[in-house]
Amino acid sequence: DAKTTQPPSMDCAEGRAANLPCNHSTISGNEYVYWYRQIHSQGPQYIIHGLKNNETNEMASLIITEDRKSSTLILPHATLRDTAVYYCIVPESNFNKFYFGSGTKLNVKP
């Protein structure tokens, strides 16, 4: 079962920052947080991952709280093409695979 909790849906205005929260209160010290997104009818796409420090790449930023019990994915300037389901995943130490929950459906509106 997924170790994460995400809101089922969020709206964001085009050009504004989209901040997608994820709760992973049972995370262990050596478990990574991964974010993927899935645009309709396509395979999931990797966005970013992190362990303890905040991370940034060309797609997004990942902010992990100091206690590591939650994180936020930030899309700095959302576009209509960012409309997708966003999955926050924490693979358990004993399981080298991803469990996907239901994710957050992000609707970017003009």
Next chain:
Amino acid sequence: DTGVSQDPRHKITKRGQNVTFRCDPISEHNRLYWYRQTLGQGPEFLTYFQNEAQLEKSRLLSDRFSAERPKGSFSTLEIQRTEQGDSAMYLCASSLGPQTRGYGYTFGSGTRLTVV
């Protein structure tokens, strides 16, 4: 290398027929995964290979399902005696190492199966 390739993209079959899907992972990736996704749900894990060895199978993988990765490169997923409940997107992913050590998946575009 252009990523993970899956073939076919779409398959329509009659109930009771057998179908086979193919996945070509990224060449240097030794781990390969199959997932199934139904409408409105997140992907569900089916099975996992490390090189040619099938190391884990989900209870979702009934005895009508079989997966192989004969030479540790491409993989096939076969469904025998298809049922309407098998209609789903079948996703393949590969990775260079374990997710618990910071290695993510690269997914293919999936094969959409419709059983009529």
